[in-house]
Amino acid sequence: xxxxxxxxxxxxxxxxxxxxxxLRDLPEPLQDAVHDAVAARNPLCRPRLYxxxxxxxxxxxxxxxxxxxxxxxxxxxxxxxxxxxxxVIGQRLQVFCDGVWAAARRECDYPCDEETGEEVExxxxxxxxxxxxSLLESVVREAxxxxxxxxxxxxxxxxxxxxxxxxIAKRLGVSQPAVSKRLKGIxxxxxxxxxxxxxEGGGQKGRKRGQTG
Numbered sequence: 001x002x003x004x005x006x007x008x009x010x011x012x013x014x015x016x017x018x019x020x021x022x023l024r025d026l027p028e029p030l031q032d033a034v035h036d037a038v039a040a041r042n043p044l045c046r047p048r049l050y051x052x053x054x055x056x057x058x059x060x061x062x063x064x065x066x067x068x069x070x071x072x073x074x075x076x077x078x079x080x081x082x083x084x085x086x087x088v089i090g091q092r093l094q095v096f097c098d099g100v101w102a103a104a105r106r107e108c109d110y111p112c113d114e115e116t117g118e119e120v121e122x123x124x125x126x127x128x129x130x131x132x133x134s135l136l137e138s139v140v141r142e143a144x145x146x147x148x149x150x151x152x153x154x155x156x157x158x159x160x161x162x163x164x165x166x167x168i169a170k171r172l173g174v175s176q177p178a179v180s181k182r183l184k185g186i187x188x189x190x191x192x193x194x195x196x197x198x199x200e201g202g203g204q205k206g207r208k209r210g211q212t213g
Contacts, residue, residue, distance in 0.1 A: 011055055022063050029145060030070060033085035034062045036138035041093050047100050058093065065092035082145045143193035147186065155186045
């Protein structure tokens with residue numbers, strides 16, 4: 001089954017070049033944290049004040065928070081740079097979005113249900129699909145970050161860059177069966193991290209974080 005590209009690949013093309021460069025200047029774990037934190041805010045649902053540039057505003061806030069997270073990161077606390085960045089960026093976006101949406105509500109009240117008085121929601125199936133995919137990607141990336149080392153790189157090649165086992169083996173200068181065996185362990189770790197049982201490789205136990213053999 002073919003995998004859809006993550007939505008941020010499409011979003012990046014809409015950003016100004018200086019913002020794209022600022023994002024590329026961040027360490028890769030923080031780049032991933034920026035994308036995942038923005039996706040979690042549902043950028044396809046725009047407040048009226050930011051109809052044309054909501055995505056740009058979200059990335060601007062997220063990148064600023066990512067630089068702040070990098071300056072205050074302490075690896076000795078046992079938290080990965082990705083998790084730390086996701087926490088800091090998520091908190092910044094929460095405050096920013098709460099303020100923007102509060103202003104939007106004051107400008108134009110949302111329609112409410114006559115019986116319950118609750119705001120009426122207008123679901124967008126396409127937007128929901130993209131959000132779910134982004135959140136799933138976030139969980140998978142977090143699992144790979146925990147694995148670390150070569151296992152994490154192989155996982156990224158296979159799951160996100162869609163390289164075949166043969167292509168990965170060629171990059172590493174090893175046999176395809178060796179890559180296949182290693183992938184089973186990597187995928188088993190990811191499935192367990194996601195709470196999924198019974199997937200391929202799920203029966204292997206004892207794989208530890210960062211294990212490379």
